[in-house]
Structures are given as structure tokens and as C-alpha cells.
Amino acid sequence: MLKLQPSLLALAVISAGAQAEQTNGPQEVALDPVVVTSPASQQVLTVTTDPKAPRQPIPASDGASLLKNVPGFSVVRKGGTDGDPVFRGMAASRLGILSDGENALGGCGNRMDPPTAYIYPETYDEVVILKGPQTVKYGNGNSAGVVLFEREQGRFEEPTLAGQVSLTAGNADRNDQLVDLTAGAETGYVRLNGSRSDANDYKDGNGDDVNSAYTRWSSDLAVGWTPSENTLLEISTARSDGEARYADRGMDGAEFARENHGLKFRQENISPLVNHIEAQLYQNYVDHVMDNFSLRHNSGMKMANNPAREVQGGKVASELQLTMASTLDLGIDWQNDQHTIRKASDMMMEPDYKALARMEDMQAENLGLFTEYHLTLADQDSIHVGARIDHNKAEDQRMGRTTSGMEDDKQLHSGFLRYESNANQTYQYYAGIGHSERPADYWERMKNPAATSMMMTGSASTFDLETEKTTQLDFGLLKHKGELTGSISAFYAHQDDYLLVESLNMFASNVRNIEARSWGAEADANWQWTNNWSNYASIAWVRGENITDNEALGQIPPLEARLGLQFNNQQWSAGAQLRLVDQQEQVSPGKGTIVGQDLSETEGFATAAINAGYKVLPELLITAGIDNLFDKAYAEHISRSGVAVSGYEVTDKVNEPGRTWWLKAQWKFN
Numbered sequence: 001m002l003k004l005q006p007s008l009l010a011l012a013v014i015s016a017g018a019q020a021e022q023t024n025g026p027q028e029v030a031l032d033p034v035v036v037t038s039p040a041s042q043q044v045l046t047v048t049t050d051p052k053a054p055r056q057p058i059p060a061s062d063g064a065s066l067l068k069n070v071p072g073f074s075v076v077r078k079g080g081t082d083g084d085p086v087f088r089g090m091a092a093s094r095l096g097i098l099s100d101g102e103n104a105l106g107g108c109g110n111r112m113d114p115p116t117a118y119i120y121p122e123t124y125d126e127v128v129i130l131k132g133p134q135t136v137k138y139g140n141g142n143s144a145g146v147v148l149f150e151r152e153q154g155r156f157e158e159p160t161l162a163g164q165v166s167l168t169a170g171n172a173d174r175n176d177q178l179v180d181l182t183a184g185a186e187t188g189y190v191r192l193n194g195s196r197s198d199a200n201d202y203k204d205g206n207g208d209d210v211n212s213a214y215t216r217w218s219s220d221l222a223v224g225w226t227p228s229e230n231t232l233l234e235i236s237t238a239r240s241d242g243e244a245r246y247a248d249r250g251m252d253g254a255e256f257a258r259e260n261h262g263l264k265f266r267q268e269n270i271s272p273l274v275n276h277i278e279a280q281l282y283q284n285y286v287d288h289v290m291d292n293f294s295l296r297h298n299s300g301m302k303m304a305n306n307p308a309r310e311v312q313g314g315k316v317a318s319e320l321q322l323t324m325a326s327t328l329d330l331g332i333d334w335q336n337d338q339h340t341i342r343k344a345s346d347m348m349m350e351p352d353y354k355a356l357a358r359m360e361d362m363q364a365e366n367l368g369l370f371t372e373y374h375l376t377l378a379d380q381d382s383i384h385v386g387a388r389i390d391h392n393k394a395e396d397q398r399m400g401r402t403t404s405g406m407e408d409d410k411q412l413h414s415g416f417l418r419y420e421s422n423a424n425q426t427y428q429y430y431a432g433i434g435h436s437e438r439p440a441d442y443w444e445r446m447k448n449p450a451a452t453s454m455m456m457t458g459s460a461s462t463f464d465l466e467t468e469k470t471t472q473l474d475f476g477l478l479k480h481k482g483e484l485t486g487s488i489s490a491f492y493a494h495q496d497d498y499l500l501v502e503s504l505n506m507f508a509s510n511v512r513n514i515e516a517r518s519w520g521a522e523a524d525a526n527w528q529w530t531n532n533w534s535n536y537a538s539i540a541w542v543r544g545e546n547i548t549d550n551e552a553l554g555q556i557p558p559l560e561a562r563l564g565l566q567f568n569n570q571q572w573s574a575g576a577q578l579r580l581v582d583q584q585e586q587v588s589p590g591k592g593t594i595v596g597q598d599l600s601e602t603e604g605f606a607t608a609a610i611n612a613g614y615k616v617l618p619e620l621l622i623t624a625g626i627d628n629l630f631d632k633a634y635a636e637h638i639s640r641s642g643v644a645v646s647g648y649e650v651t652d653k654v655n656e657p658g659r660t661w662w663l664k665a666q667w668k669f670n
Contacts (some may be wrong), residue, residue, distance in 0.1 A: 034573035034613040035623055038538045038562050039070050040524040041487040044420055044430045045474060047129040051121035051149070052180075054623040056577065056611050058170060058662040061197030061216050063097065063116030063149060070129060071522040071538040074557045076595050077639045077654045079246040080172075080199055080212030082117040082253070084595040086638055087129075088491070088520055088542045089556040090144035091595045093441040098138060099124070099149045100236075101280055101315065102262060103335060107288040107307035109446055110249065111595055118240060118258050118286065120195045120218040122166065122178045125152045132474045132491055133416055133434030136370040136388035137317070137331060140412050141438030143470035143493065151191075153234060153264070155226040156184035162670035170662035172213075174199040184224075191222045201245070204655035205633030211296070211645045216242035216256070230268040237261050245295050247654045248640030251305070252296055255289035275319040275327070284311045293350060297646040303345040304353045312336045329372040329386075337364045339442060362442050364394040380422045384432075388414040392439045396463045403463035410467055412437040418474070426482065431475040440465040440511070443594040444499050449510035462511040466497040476521075486525030493518050500546065500554070503590045503597050514548035518556070536564045546588065554592035558584035558604070558637050573613040573623075580606050584637045599653060602637040624663045631659040 037056050039049040047070055059065030060081040067085045068075045075083040076091075087095050097103075097115040106113035121127070128148040130138075138146045161183050168176035180193040196217040201209045218240035225233045238260040244253040262282040270277060291304040317331030340358040344351035372386035390412040396403045418432030444465065450458030476489035498516040503509050520542030528534045539561045544553030559582035566575040583604040590597050611625030635653035642651040 033566055033575065034568055034621070035575055035611040035625065037069060037564055037575060037577050037609075037611075038524065038536060040485075040526060040536070040538070041478060041489065041522075042480075044418075044428065044478065045131040045134050045432075045476075045489060047131075049127050049129075051124050051127050052164060052166075052666075054611075054613070054621075054625075054664050054666070056575075056609050056625045057627040058168070058174075058625065058660065058664075059121065060199075060214070061120050061122075061176060061195060063099075063119035063121055063147070064114065066121040066127065067116075067129070067147065071524055071540040071560075071562070072131075072520075072542075073540075074636065074638045077636060077656060078112075078248045079210070079214070079244060079654070080202060081197075081214045081216065081244050082113060082246075084111055084114045085116055085147070086555070086557065086595065087131075087144045089518060089544050089553070091555070091593050092443065093141055093438060094593075095144045096138050096142035096146040097149075098146065100151055100262065101148075101264075102260070102282040102284060103139065103311060103313060104258070104260065104284040104286070105309055105311055105337065105442070107286045107309045107339065107341075108253075108290060108305075109307065109341075109443065111443065112244075112246065112249070112251075112253050112290055113256055113286070113288050114595070117256065119149050120197075120216070120240070121149070123151075123180060123193045123195055123218065123220060124149045126150045131489060132432075132472055133414065133436035133470065134384075134418055134432050134474055136372060136386040136414050136416065137329065139333065139335075140366070140368060140388065140390045140392070140414055141436060141468070143436040143438060143468075143472065143495075151222075153222075153224060153232060153266075155229050155232070156186060156189060159185045160670065164666060164668045166664060166666040168662060168664045170199075171657070171660045172200045172202040174662065184226075187227060188223070188225045191224075192220070194219045202657040202660070204651075205628065205631050205658040206649075206655070207658070208649045208651075208655075209647075210655060210657075211245045211247040211252075211648050213295075214242060214244035216240070216244075230270075232264070232266040234264045235262070236264075243295060247642055247645065247648070247651075249643055251290040251292045251303070252294070253288070254291050254294045254304075255287065257287040259285045273320055273322075275321050277316075277318045279314070279316045281314045282312070285309070289353075291350075301345055301347050302350055303343070304351050305341065305343040306353050307339065307341040308358065309337065309339045325376040327374050329370075329374075331370050332368065333370075334367045335365065337442070339363070359399075360397040362394065362445065363397055364392070364442070366390055366392045382420045382422060384416070384418045384420070386416050388412075390414075390437075394439065394445065394463075396445070396461065398461075401459050401461040401463070403461040406463055408439070408464065410439055412439065412467065426480060428478045428480065430477075432473070434472050434474065436470045436472075438468045438470070438499075440468075440499055441594070444501065444511045447501065447509045447511045449504055449508050451505075451508035458508075465499060465511060466513045468499050468513070469496040470494070483529060484525060484527050486523065488521065488523045490521035491519060499593075500591060501593050501597060514546055516544065516546050516548070516553050518542060518544040518553060532567055532569045534566050534568075536562075536566065538562045543586065546591070549588075552586040552588045554588040554590075554598040555596060555638055556584075556586060558582040558602070571615045573611075575611045577609045578606065579609070580604070581637075596638065596640055599639075599641055602635070605632060605634040607632050607634070619668050621666045621668075622664070623666075625661070627660040627662070628656070628658055633658065 163181035313335035416434035450460035472493040
């Protein structure tokens with residue numbers, strides 16, 4: 001049984017750093033790793049990573065799997081794709097997910113398609129993780145943080161054709177293809193990309209197949225007009241679809257159809273006072289089908305659910321240059337969310353759900369005003385403060401419920417204050433306090449505590465819930481220069497009216513407000529001990545307490561550490577990583593969040609991985625790797641329970657993939 005002590009691990013990292021500082025090693029800036037294994041913080045409360053770069057473990061074509069190798073993140077395993085990301089034990093609407101500034105929510109009432117299921121990482125240029133409630137510019141309720149999947153936009157000075165083509169192959173007949181092309185000149189540009197990812201069932205460390213096959217594809221088109229270097233107008237459209245099998249439930253995803261349309265405008269250098277103004281409008285429509293017959297054997301009752309969600313939103317924001325040392329951000333955003341569903345069942349044949357009318361079941365809208373003020377002091381220290389107010393309204397449109405027709409109308413308040421010490425070019429310190437208020441989301445409002453079977457759901461409803469209020473302290477330090485670079489970030493959060501999800505039986509679940517608290521830290525370090533060789537280490541640790549019930553808070557991940565060795569001479573690269581995960585004894589069976597509830601205590605485990613890369617040409621990179629090198633059979637602590645699927649072994653939790661090899665080729669040109 002693996003037992004890790006956070007104090008000993010932290011001491012090991014600090015001791016290695018002290019040793020590195022005492023040696024006379026190179027002072028060059030460390031080379032970026034060819035294969036991304038553990039992205040590090042380089043700015044206050046911010047982690048930035050390149051989603052196009054090869055990474056280990058090789059992710060599926062969804063946003064959650066990309067986030068899994070960021071210290072502090074976990075992913076709820078359901079199958080081969082579409083896991084739910086969890087940061088510091090917080091998930092779903094506590095963790096904002098935006099793609100190019102847009103909010104795309106899934107349709108499934110049991111989180112078969114979280115927002116990251118509709119994000120194809122390699123089609124983006126940058127992923128930015130903002131920790132904690134230390135910004136108010138990206139919506140309300142993001143107490144855990146915000147993840148921004150972003151694409152570059154700008155003006156070309158001369159006619160240009162640039163892009164990337166990549167191919168990936170691996171175990172379980174894994175094969176991915178990506179094409180990303182941009183053609184532009186001074187007056188505008190066109191960007192077109194498409195991706196496809198396909199895999200069969202993977203095998204766990206015991207050699208057993210896991211119901212996990214999937215096929216996903218996406219296409220995006222953006223046309224931009226840039227009449228001057230300060231003006232941008234872009235119109236975009238996107239479509240995607242796919243299918244996926246799941247090992248944690250009685251249905252699979254037969255369709256994940258999504259349509260998106262967006263319009264953006266940005267004007268810079270307007271006046272000495274106004275740095276820029278930006279505006280955005282978007283529409284996302286998700287049409288999702290799940291059934292228990294098209295992707296698995298079923299000789300009994302055939303059922304199909306067809307939820308859909310339309311999200312319309314917009315934003316107008318401006319940055320004002322008040323003085324040489326201070327800026328003020330002002331903005332307004334709005335969002336309207338309409339969810340509908342239709343379902344059918346038949347004992348003899350496939351049910352014709354498309355012949356049924358859609359029923360509206362939940363509608364929500366939000367209007368928010370925000371401002372942020374940033375002041376640089378004479379010694380280059382800085383103060384950052386922000387405030388936000390939202391008017392949030394939701395309506396229960398279901399029939400036959402105790403809350404049918406009820407409206408929930410609330411004012412939400414958020415804000416933060418942070419001080420950063422930037423005077424020392426080597427070290428940077430910060431401390432901040434933030435407050436975030438979050439209304440119950442669709443999944444929490446839909447819980448039914450009176451269900452007795454899948455067909456008899458009862459009339460009870462959890463729609464009427466108090467607003468969750470989080471107040472959090474964030475503090476830490478970063479080291480930017482020298483052989484040793486790294487960061488430490490820590491937090492303490494107190495939650496009033498925390499929305500706790502409880503499983504009551506196989507079909508019923510309840511949500512209630514409790515008082516809770518959580519605390520933890522992440523640390524990372526990189527030691528560049530020669531021009532080509534480096535070591536890295538990271539630690540993530542979090543704890544949570546249900547104060548109301550005097551027990552552990554559910555769905556808190558265990559202590560995790562990663563240790564790695566890298567070689568990179570800009571043509572050849574190689575790396576090895578050891579991942580150490582502690583046992584988790586702090587559990588609350590049957591309690592957690594909408595993405596899952598605690599099942600049991602779990603033992604610790606360790607896995608190893610290796611990778612290598614070669615630049616055949618400056619534009620052509622070949623990388624390869626082996627994940628779970630020793631074919632360990634294990635499941636993550638935060639995981640869904642396995643269910644009986646014909647032809648597959650039943651496991652307590654959905655096991656992770658066993659030994660996995662992968663090979664990737666990337667060609668970049670401009």
C-alpha cells in the first residue's frame with residue numbers, strides 16, 4: 001500500500017532545489033519540453049499549456065484528458081473519452097470551461113457529455129488555467145477556477161499560408177488525424193480545421209476489455225476581416241459529432257451533434273483613455289442521443305433519451321488606461337440556456353424517439369456586470385481588485401413536480417483583492433482573497449430524491465436550493481530565474497450553503513445545502529542541471545470537510561506526486577516519469593457532486609511512463625511513448641463505478657488503461 005507524506009515530498013523538492021542552487025550549472029533558460037508531461041505555473045495563479053504539443057499520457061480528443069496532467073486536476077473515468085475534469089476536488093459549474101470565450105454546456109442529465117466533451121484540444125492554440133476566484137471576467141460561480149481554450153486571432157503583415165497536420169496511432173486501434181490551416185493577408189484571413197479521433201475498447205492492466213470505444217470528429221471555419229492593424233471582425237461556425245461507449249452506465253452515447261455560430265469584434269488603441277473595446281455573440285446547440293441498444297447488446301427493454309440544449313450568449317468589454325500605472329476593465333455579459341428532452345422505450349423494436357415532440361424542462365438566464373482594476377506600484381509590486389454582480393433566473397418547466405412552474409430569481413455577488421510582489425526579478429510572491437456565489441446548476445436542480453425505479457421517478461424535486469457561497473484565500477510564490485524554477489500555490493476555502501449531492505438508492509439522489517471547507521496546495525519545480533538535461537517534480541494535495549455532518553467532503557482526490565527526467569537537444573528528446581498516488585482514507589460514501597459520489601477508500605499506486613522524440617526536419621516532429629509502462633491494473637480514486645455490460649468484466653470502478661503505446665507525427669509549416 002503506497003503511503004505518501006506531503007511534508008516529506010515537499011522537503012524533497014526543496015532539498016533538490018537547494019542542491020541545484022549550490023552547483024555551478026547552466027544559466028540558460030530551460031528548453032520547453034517536446035512532450036508535455038506536467039505543465040508548470042509561470043505566472044501568478046496561472047498555468048498555460050500548448051494543446052498541440054505531444055503529451056503523456058496521450059489524451060483522448062476531449063478537453064478533460066488534456067487537463068489531467070496539470071497538477072491539481074483529476075478526471076472522472078467513464079470510458080475512453082468524455083471524462084469530467086475536477087480541480088482541487090471541485091467540478092462542473094464550480095470550474096468554468098470556455099472555448100474562445102463561449103460557454104457550451106452538455107445535454108445529458110447524468111454528465112455523459114460535459115462541456116469538455118465538445119472541445120477538441122489540438123484545434124486550439126493555447127489553454128490557460130486560472131486558479132481560484134481571482135477574476136470576475138468569465139462568469140459567476142467559478143470558485144475552483146476557469147479553463148480557457150483559446151485560438152489566436154490577428155492581422156497578417158504579408159500573404160501567409162500556415163498550418164499543422166498531425167497523425168496519431170496507438171493501442172486499441174487508436175488513430176487520430178488533424179488538419180489546421182490558416183491563409184491570410186493584411187485585409188483578412190480564413191482559418192479551417194478538422195479533427196477525427198477513433199479508438200476501440202482499451203484493455204486494463206488485467207488484460208480485460210473495457211467498454212470504451214469511441215469515434216469523434218469536428219470541423220471549424222473562421223473568417224476574419226482586418227482592415228487595419230487595430231480592427232478585427234470575425235465570424236465563425238463549427239460542427240462536431242461522434243459516438244462513445246461507457247463502462248459506468250446502462251446507456252451509450254449514440255450522437256453528440258453540436259452546432260456553433262459566433263461573431264467577434266475588437267478595436268484597439270481607440271484613444272489615450274480607451275485601450276480596446278471587444279464584443280462577442282454566440283450560439284451553441286447540442287443535440288445528444290443516448291440509448292442502450294445501438295452500441296451494445298440488449299435483448300430487453302430498449303430505451304432512448306434525446307436531450308438538447310441551446311445556449312445563446314454575448315459579451316461587451318473595454319479596457320481603460322487610467323494612468324501609466326493603472327488600468328480598469330469594464331464589461332457586461334449575458335447568457336440564456338434552454339434545455340429540452342424527449343425519450344422513448346419499446347420492448348420489441350428500437351423506439352422512434354424522433355417522432356415525439358420535445359419537452360422543455362429547464363430554462364435559465366443570467367445578466368452580469370463586472371469590473372477589474374489593476375495598479376502597478378512604484379516598486380513594481382501590484383494590486384488587483386475586481387467586483388461582479390449577476391442577476392440569475394431559472395424556471396422549472398417540468399410537469400408533475402412539486403416545483404413545476406417555480407422560478408428562482410437571485411442576485412449574485414463576486415469579488416477579489418490580490419497583492420503581488422514583483423520587485424525581485426527572481427522571486428514573485430502573492431496573496432489574495434476572493435468571494436464567489438453560485439446558483440444551483442441544471443444537474444443539481446434536476447435531482448429526484450423520491451425515485452423508486454428508472455420508470456417511477458416520483459414528483460419530488462431539488463429545484464429550490466440556496467446559493468452556494470465560497471470565500472477563499474490564495475497565496476504562493478514563483479521562482480523565475482536560475483537553474484531551479486518553480487512555484488507553490490496554496491488555498492483555503494470556506495463554503496456556505498455548499499451544494500452536496502447524495503445517492504439515496506440506485507435511482508434516487510438528493511441535493512442539500514451544507515457548510516464545508518477545503519484547503520490544499522500545488523507545487524512544481526524544474527532543475528535544468530545541464531544544457532540538455534533536466535529534472536522536474538510536482539505535488540498536488542487537497543483536503544475537504546463537511547462541517548455540517550462532521551465528516552470528510554466527498555470526491556476529494558488523494559495526494560499525488562510526479563517525478564521526471566528529460567533530455568532535449570532540440571533535435572532529439574527523451575523523458576521518463578514516475579507518478580505516485582497516495583491512498584485515500586478520507587471518504588464519504590454516497591456523497592459528492594453531480595459528476596460522481598464517493599464509492600470507498602482506495603489504495604495508493606504508482607505508474608511509470610517513457611517517451612522520445614526526433615525532429616526529422618525543423619518542421620517535422622516524430623514522438624512516441626509508452627504510458628503505464630509496467631501494465632499496472634488500477635482505478636483512480638475519483639472514478640465512476642463499473643456496471644454490467646454484456647461481454648465485459650464488471651469492476652468496482654472503471655479501470656484505467658493498461659500498458660499503452662503511442663506514436664505521433666506533426667508537420668508545421670508557414
